[in-house]
Every structure is written in C-alpha cells, then in structure tokens.
Amino acid sequence: xxxxxxxxxxxxxxxxxxxxxxxxxxxxxxxxxxxxxxxxxxxxxxxxxxxxxxxxxxxxxxxxxxxxxxxxxxxxxxxxxxxxxxxxxxxxxxxxxxxxxxxxxxxxxxxxxxxxxxxxxxxxxxxxxxxxxxxxxxxxxxxxxxxxxxxxxxxxxxxxxxxxxxxxxxxxxxxxxxxxxxxxxxxxxxxxxxxxxxxxxxxxxxxxxxxxxxxxxxxxxxxxxxxxxxxxxxxxxxxxxxxxxxxxxxxxxxxxxxxxxxxxxxxxxxxxxxxxxxxxx
Amino acid sequence: xxxxxxxxxxxxxxxxxxxxxxxxxxxxxxxxxxxxxxxxxxxxxxxxxxxxxxxxxxxxxxxxxxxxxxxxxxxxxxxxxxxxxxxxxxxxxxxxxxxxxxxxxxxxxxxxxxxxxxxxxxxxxxxxxxxxxxxxxxxxxxxxxxxxxxxxxxxxxxxxxxxxxxxxxxxxxxxxxxxxxxxxxxxxxxxxxxxxxxxxxxxxxxxxxxxxxxxxxxxxxxxxxxxxxxxxxxxxxxxxxxxxxxxxxxxxxxxxxxxxxxxxxxxxxxxxxxxxxxxxxxxxxxxxxxxxxxxxxxxxxxxxxxxxxxxxxxxxxxxxxxxxxxxxxxxxxxxxxxxxxxxxxxxxxxxxxxxxxxxxxxxxxxxxx
Numbered sequence: 001x002x003x004x005x006x007x008x009x010x011x012x013x014x015x016x017x018x019x020x021x022x023x024x025x026x027x028x029x030x031x032x033x034x035x036x037x038x039x040x041x042x043x044x045x046x047x048x049x050x051x052x053x054x055x056x057x058x059x060x061x062x063x064x065x066x067x068x069x070x071x072x073x074x075x076x077x078x079x080x081x082x083x084x085x086x087x088x089x090x091x092x093x094x095x096x097x098x099x100x101x102x103x104x105x106x107x108x109x110x111x112x113x114x115x116x117x118x119x120x121x122x123x124x125x126x127x128x129x130x131x132x133x134x135x136x137x138x139x140x141x142x143x144x145x146x147x148x149x150x151x152x153x154x155x156x157x158x159x160x161x162x163x164x165x166x167x168x169x170x171x172x173x174x175x176x177x178x179x180x181x182x183x184x185x186x187x188x189x190x191x192x193x194x195x196x197x198x199x200x201x202x203x204x205x206x207x208x209x210x211x212x213x214x215x216x217x218x219x220x221x222x223x224x225x226x227x228x229x230x231x232x233x234x235x236x237x238x239x240x241x242x243x244x245x246x247x248x249x250x251x252x253x254x255x256x257x258x259x260x261x262x263x264x265x266x267x268x269x270x271x272x273x274x275x276x277x278x279x280x281x
Numbered sequence: 282x283x284x285x286x287x288x289x290x291x292x293x294x295x296x297x298x299x300x301x302x303x304x305x306x307x308x309x310x311x312x313x314x315x316x317x318x319x320x321x322x323x324x325x326x327x328x329x330x331x332x333x334x335x336x337x338x339x340x341x342x343x344x345x346x347x348x349x350x351x352x353x354x355x356x357x358x359x360x361x362x363x364x365x366x367x368x369x370x371x372x373x374x375x376x377x378x379x380x381x382x383x384x385x386x387x388x389x390x391x392x393x394x395x396x397x398x399x400x401x402x403x404x405x406x407x408x409x410x411x412x413x414x415x416x417x418x419x420x421x422x423x424x425x426x427x428x429x430x431x432x433x434x435x436x437x438x439x440x441x442x443x444x445x446x447x448x449x450x451x452x453x454x455x456x457x458x459x460x461x462x463x464x465x466x467x468x469x470x471x472x473x474x475x476x477x478x479x480x481x482x483x484x485x486x487x488x489x490x491x492x493x494x495x496x497x498x499x500x501x502x503x504x505x506x507x508x509x510x511x512x513x514x515x516x517x518x519x520x521x522x523x524x525x526x527x528x529x530x531x532x533x534x535x536x537x538x539x540x541x542x543x544x545x546x547x548x549x550x551x552x553x554x555x556x557x558x559x560x561x562x563x564x565x566x567x568x569x570x571x572x573x574x575x576x577x578x579x580x581x582x583x584x585x586x587x588x589x590x591x592x593x594x595x596x597x598x599x600x601x602x603x604x605x606x607x608x609x610x611x612x613x614x615x616x617x618x619x620x621x622x623x624x625x626x627x628x629x630x631x632x633x634x635x636x637x638x639x640x641x642x643x644x645x646x647x648x649x650x
Contacts, residue, residue, distance in 0.1 A: 056646040063649075122525055144509045144525075227469040227510025230649040238645070241372040242470075243638050244397065 034254045040247035047251035057252070064231045067146060067221070068214040071153040075210050076203060078154065079161030083202075084195075086162075087169040098166075105159040113223040116152050117143060120224075144226025152220040160213060161206045168202020169195075204271045212260050232256055285433050285532055285559065286389050287337035287368065288514030289594045292534060302593060310593030331361040332386040332569040332576050335369040349430070349586060353579040360572060371398055378403045378564050386569040387576060390562040392424060393472065396634020398562065399426030405563040411574040415601075416581040418617060420627040422558045422599045429558035430580040431590060432597035434616040434625060435473035436554040438521060438536040439528035440547050449528060452481040452553055456500065458507060466520045466529025467501065469510035471644035472637070473555040474501055476628060477530060480553055490629040494640045502647035510648060521547055534595040537614045552624040556616055559596065560630070591615055 037047050050057045086097040104112070119125050120143035127139040142148060172195065180190045218233040230238075232252055239249030297307040334349075354360055367373065369388035375398065377383055390398075398404045404426040414423045422429040437455055439448045448454075449461055455477065467474050478497040480486055509526055511517040517531040521539055531539075536549035561580070563573045580586075587598035588606050597616035598604065604618055612618045616625070633640075 056642070059646070059649075121523065123523060222512065227512060228505065228508075228649055230645065241370040243642060244371050244375055244401075245638065245642075246372075246375075 034250050034257070036246050037248075037250035037254050040250075047247045050248065050251070051255070057248075060230055060232055060235045060252070061255075063229060064215065067149060067153070067229075067231065068211055068217075070150055071157060071214050072207055072211045074150065074154045075157040075161040076165075076207055079158050079165055079206060080199075080203065082158070083162050083165040083169055083199075086166055087172075101159050101162050104155070109156060109219050110223075112155060113152050113220050116148065116155070116224060120148055120151070143224055144228065146225070146229055148224035148226070149221045149229055152224045153214055153217060156220060157210045157214060161210050164205040164209060165199065165202040168205065169199050172198045201271050204267060208263060208267045208271070212263060215256060215260060283513035284337050284368070284370075284389075284391075285514070285534075288532065289534060289596060290337065291515060292538065293594050296593075306589075306593055310590055330359060330569060330572060331363055332572050333363050333365050333384060334576075335365045335367055335385045335388045337366065337368045337389060349576075349580045349583075352583050352586075353576050356579065357572070357575060362576065374398055374562070374564055375401070375403055378566065381566075383564050383566045384568060385564050386567040386573040388562050388564060390427060390560050391472075392421065392427070392429075392558050392560045392628070392630025393633040393637040395424055395427035395560050395562045396631060397637060400634070403565055405565050405567060405573075407563070407577070408571070408574045411571070412578040412581060416578075417599045418601050418622075420556065420622075421630050424558070424560065424630060427560035427562040428577055428581060429560050429599050430577075431559040431587065432556060432599050432617050433559060433595075434533040434551075434554040434556045434597070435468070435477075435530050436533045436536050436549045436551065437477075437528065438531045438539060438547060438549040440521065440524065442546050443527045448548065450550065450552070452477040453483070455528060455530075456481040456504065458504075461528065463507075463527030464525060465504050465508040466517060466526035466531070467504070467508055467510055467648075468517070468530060469512055469645065469648070471498075471641040472633060473557070473628065474530060475640060475644065476555050476626065477553070480626070486553060486626045489626055490632045492632065492636075492640070494636065494643060498640070498643045498647050501644060505648050508648075533614070533616055537595055551616075551621040554616070554621075554625040555628050556597075556622065556625040557628045558599070558630060 038045060040047075051061070082097075082101065086094055086101075089097055117124070121127070122139040124142070126142060127136075130136045131139065142151075176194055176198070177190055180194045181187075185193065216233050217231060218237070221229055221231045222234055233256075236249045236252050236256075239245045239252070243249075293302070293307055293310055296302050297304070302310075349362075354362060365385065369385065369390060371390070371394040374385075374388055374390070374394075377385060395404065399406075406425055407423070407428050409423070412423070412428055417423045417428065422432065437449060437452065441448050443463055444461060449457075454461055455465065475492050475494070475497040476489060478500040479489055479492045482493075482496060482500055509520055511520060511529075511531075514532055514535050517529065518535045518539060520526045521529055521531070522543070531549075533549065533554065536547075539547040540549060561577055563577070567573050569576075581600060584598060584600040584603035584606060587596075587600055587603045590596045591598055591603075591607060591611060591614070595614050597618075598607075599617065604615065607615050607618065612620065615621060
C-alpha cells in the first residue's frame with residue numbers, strides 16, 4: 001500500500017458511481033428494512049429485549065451458534081490436513097489436489113444436500129450396508145437431526161477452509177523447515193514449532209470465513225434437519241413471510257448483520273482481512 | 282414453507298410428464314388453479330381493464346386455459362385476466378399493500394391469512410351482493426375477507442405393511458407409540474396439526490374449537506423424538522414412500538397418489554381428516570376494483586371447471602352442485618364428496634385467523650427445541 005501513495009481525487013471519482021449505486025439501491029433499502037425492528041409493533045427496543053426474555057429467540061441463537069462452531073472446528077481440522085497435504089505435494093499433484101477441492105465447490109448446495117439424504121437415510125446406502133454386514137440391526141439416526149446438518153455443512157465449508165490456509169501455507173519458506181530439520185528437530189517438532197505457528201494466520205482467516213458463512217445457512221439445515229432444527233436464516237424467513245412478525249424478523253436480521261460485522265472487526269485486528277477475500281496472497 | 286397450491290402444480294406437471302394426463306387436461310387444470318394466462322385475442326384488443334391473479338406456480342406463463350378465466354371474460358367483455366406466479370404469501374401481500382403500489386387483484390391465500398391480513402386492514406372485504414354465498418358449501422368457504430373456489434384436506438396416511446394386525450383408525454392411534462411404533466410425519470406448521478392433537482386428547486370432533494393451544498402444542502411436541510416434519514408436499518410423499526415414516530398427516534392429494542402408486546400398501550383415512558378452504562383474497566386498493574369480486578363470483582359459480590380441477594389434481598370442488606357431477610371412480614378422492622365430507626372435521630378458519638401467529642410460533646418453538 002505504501003508504494004501506491006495517497007489516492008488522489010480522481011481515484012475517488014472513479015468509484016463514486018458504483019458507491020452511489022450501492023448506497024441508493026442496496027444500503028438504503030436494507031437500513032429501511034432493518035429500521036422496522038425498532039418501529040414495530042411499537043416504537044422502541046421491545047424486539048431486542050426478547051433476546052434477553054424470550055427463550056425461543058435465545059434457543060434459535062444458541063442452536064445456530066452451536067452448529068456453526070462445531071461446523072467451523074470440523075471444517076478447519078479437515079481443511080488443515082488437506083491444505084497441509086497439498087502444500088507438501090509435488091507441483092503436478094498439487095494441481096489435481098486443488099481441482100479436487102474446487103469441484104465440490106461448484107456443485108449446487110441443493111444437490112449436495114439431497115445426495116447426503118440418499119446416503120444417510122434409514123434405508124440409505126450407509127445404513128443398508130451396515131445392516132447387511134451385520135454391524136447393526138436397527139438403522140442409525142444419521143439424518144433429520146443436528147448430526148445430519150453438521151455433515152452437510154462441513155462438506156460445504158471444507159473448500160472454504162482449505163483455500164485461505166493453503167495460500168498461507170504456501171507462503172512459508174520451505175528452507176525454514178529444512179533448517180529446523182538440519183538443526184536436529186524431529187518431523188513432529190518441525191511441524192509444532194515452525195510450520196504450525198507460521199500457518200496460523202491462514203487458520204484464523206479460514207475460521208472467520210467459515211464461521212460467517214455458516215451463520216447464514218438456510219437450505220442445508222432445512223433439508224437435512226427433518227424440520228426439527230431451526231437456524232436463524234430460516235427463522236427470519238418464517239417470521240417475515242408466514243407469521244408476518246416483521247419487527248421480530250428484522251430484529252434477528254439486524255443481530256445477524258451486527259454479529260458478522262463484529263466478528264470481522266475483532267478479527268481484522270488479528271489477521272489481514274484482505275487475505276480472506278482473496279486479495280493479499 | 283411450500284403452500285398447498287404450489288404443491289398441486291408440482292403434482293400436475295409430474296403426472297403430465299409420466300403421460301398420466303394429456304396436455305389439454307394439464308393446461309385446463311392449471312388454469313383452474315389460477316396458473317396460466319388468459320390474455321385471449323379479442324379480449325386483448327379491448328384490453329381496457331385487466332385483472333391480475335396471483336398464484337404459487339413456478340411455470341405460470343406456460344399454463345394456458347379457460348376454466349376460470351374464459352367464462353368470466355366471455356361474460357364481461359373488455360376485461361382480461363392475467364396471471365402472476367409470485368406466490369402471494371401473507372408477508373408479500375402486506376409489503377405490497379403497505380408500499381401503496383398494488384398490482385394484484387386476487388391472491389390464492391388461506392383462511393387464516395385472510396383473517397390475519399383482514400384484521401390489519403390489508404384486504405378488501407368480499408362483497409356478497411356480487412359473490413353468491415349459496416355457490417359454496419356452507420362449511421366456511423365464504424368468509425369476510427375471502428372465498429374458496431376449491432378445498433383440500435389433511436388426512437392420516439399410513440403404511441399398512443408396517444401394521445399387519447390393522448392400522449391406525451384415528452388421531453388417538455397416531456399418538457399411540459406403544460400400539461403403533463414407528464416414526465411419525467407431521468407438517469412443520471400448526472394448522473391442522475394442532476386440530477388433530479386436540480382430537481387425540483379426546484375432545485369431541487363435533488365441538489373441537491376453540492383448541493387448547495398449550496395442551497395441543499405439548500401433545501404434538503411429545504412425538505418430537507419420534508417424528509420428522511415436512512415443509513413441502515413432495516417431501517411428505519417421499520418420507521412415506523421411502524419408509525422414513527410409518528404414518529403421517531399429509532394433504533389428501535399426496536395421500537391419493539401414494540395409495541394409487543403403492544397399489545394400496547399406503548392407505549389413508551377420510552375420518553377425522555381436516556377439511557380446509559382454498560381461500561382467494563383481494564388486496565386492499567387492488568387496481569381492478571370491483572372486477573375482482575366479479576371474477577371471484579364467476580369462479581365459485583361454475584361447478585364444471587371445479588370438477589375438472591378435481592380430475593387433474595384432486596382439489597375438492599366447493600360449489601354445492603359439483604359433487605353430483607363427479608364421476609363415480611373419482612368420488613373416493615373428493616374431499617367434499619358427501620360421503621367423505623360427513624366424516625371429516627371442517628377446520629375453523631376464524632379461530633385460526635385469530636390464533637395462528639401465536640399457535641404456530643409456540644408449535645415451532647416446541648418441535649425445534
């Protein structure tokens with residue numbers, strides 16, 4: 001940034017049309033809608049009070065946070081292993097690895113959710129195989145519960161976890177690892193004391209990205225949850241479209257937006273945000 | 282949440298693809314459902330005044346026919362009837378009326394939404410000097426803020442193969458996990474679900490309302506660990522077809538399909554089914570004004586297209602003269618056939634209009650807890 005210097009007035013004029021468009025057609029309507037949360041059913045913060053008083057609102061928030069945290073942790077663990085393997089692979093193999101990570105990313109979220117249903121349901125591939133092999137007698141409850149939701153969401157999020165971590169790991173100078181080995185460190189020690197600390201910025205970036213993404217999940221929990229688990233996105237749509245409790249729905253939407261902004265603000269102090277959104281690396 | 286109407290359109294297209302109905306029947310049926318455009322030649326030339334009907338079908342502009350539109354357009358020269366498939370959920374109707382730019386004349390809604398929206402001054406009252414009450418069966422098909430050109434029912438449907446010693450015969454059996462073990466299937470919506478729970482609690486179906494919200498929600502939630510919940514009609518059919526659930530409350534249109542396609546392995550019961558009105562509403566300040574009332578009157582007045590709709594999709598007619606016109610083999614599938622209607626319970630739209638928000642919020646909290 002320092003080499004670019006201070007942007008002049010011309011630079012600002014260049015982004016002005018896009019900014020004006022965004023302000024008028026995107027930000028203003030959103031603010032207008034979110035304002036309903038303090039004007040309906042009566043003026044004031046009654047809707048926000050419900051976060052403290054309504055067990056239903058609390059439960060939706062807690063369920064969402066729980067599922068999102070579990071998903072984030074699992075996606076990071078799986079993603080880290082994959083990113084590590086890709087980093088250490090030969091350049092030729094690396095291309096194929098990256099492709100394998102990206103291909104599922106391009107498949108519709110709907111298709112993936114239904115594919116999981118086919119695999120996980122009572123008479124699905126997994127249960128049938130286990131029963132025929134004599135491992136179990138009754139089908140395992142693999143779907144229509146939080147387990148099914150987490151499976152579907154982790155599957156969706158792993159590529160988003162891999163990419164920031166991969167870019168971070170590839171910045172690590174391999175000579176550092178060789179030097180550590182040369183100085184007598186074991187493979188485990190090299191990983192723990194050299195590789196892991198150097199890859200941490202990528203891990204945090206991936207965690208922020210995955211967590212924010214999962215907060216707004218709608219389709220996957222709707223299909224794999226069997227109707228028994230409600231996360232905020234679906235809850236908001238229910239309030240707005242079916243129950244016509246707009247005050248409550250927009251309150252939750254505001255909370256969701258704030259939660260995302262706060263998460264970003266906190267982590268922008270720890271990690272270079274540009275890395276998360278593809279720049280920087 | 283998928284509405285009944287959306288589900289009907291989906292079913293119709295499936296039957297068409299399988300060759301079970303021909304194109305003509307499909308289009309006629311879609312038109313009767315309100316999916317399809319009636320911008321006819323001579324009418325368009327005059328295009329002075331048009332009415333916009335809003336439905337739930339995704340393929341609205343492909344549907345074409347004249348079950349509802351043509352009789353009206355023929356009787357009212359100068360009018361056209363156009364279709365819009367946005368899906369008029371209560372929330373969308375509200376946002377349109379409140380924005381002050383109403384472009385819809387008639388919306389395919391529900392009894393409870395008609396009361397809910399009517400109370401918030403978002404709908405036009407039905408003018409019963411134009412719409413004829415005697416064109417509907419006297420079971421809650423003509424309401425203050427809406428009237429029903431079709432009906433449907435929520436019935437108990439079960440897999441008879443899972444119960445060799447005889448299946449369930451009532452909602453009480455539905456809640457009896459000892460006698461009838463296995464996963465239950467319920468709609469993730471309080472409508473009809475709580476009515477059935479109230480029957481299971483032992484209240485006389487003839488005097489079912491008012492429902493006890495707390496008790497019925499608790500009753501419904503008692504099945505939670507042994508239940509799955511559906512949002513769309515196709516989902517409900519899949520759950521039963523694939524054996525994920527052994528019995529469930531589903532729309533009669535899905536139940537008849539399951540019964541036919543499994544050669545009777547999956548059965549359904551009319552007794553204690555919940556008969557509901559497919560209510561059309563008119564948003565306040567609709568551009569077509571009184572024309573919408575006249576269109577509604579024409580939809581209710583003509584029994585033949587209502588029977589055509591039953592033939593294609595299974596929606597029950599609401600005109601009292603329609604049941605006699607239904608072919609013998611279809612009577613089993615008609616929710617308003619006198620034989621079937623007699624044993625069902627008519628859902629109290631007014632009670633639901635006053636209590637839907639609270640009851641549904643409580644219900645969803647309880648089952649997603």
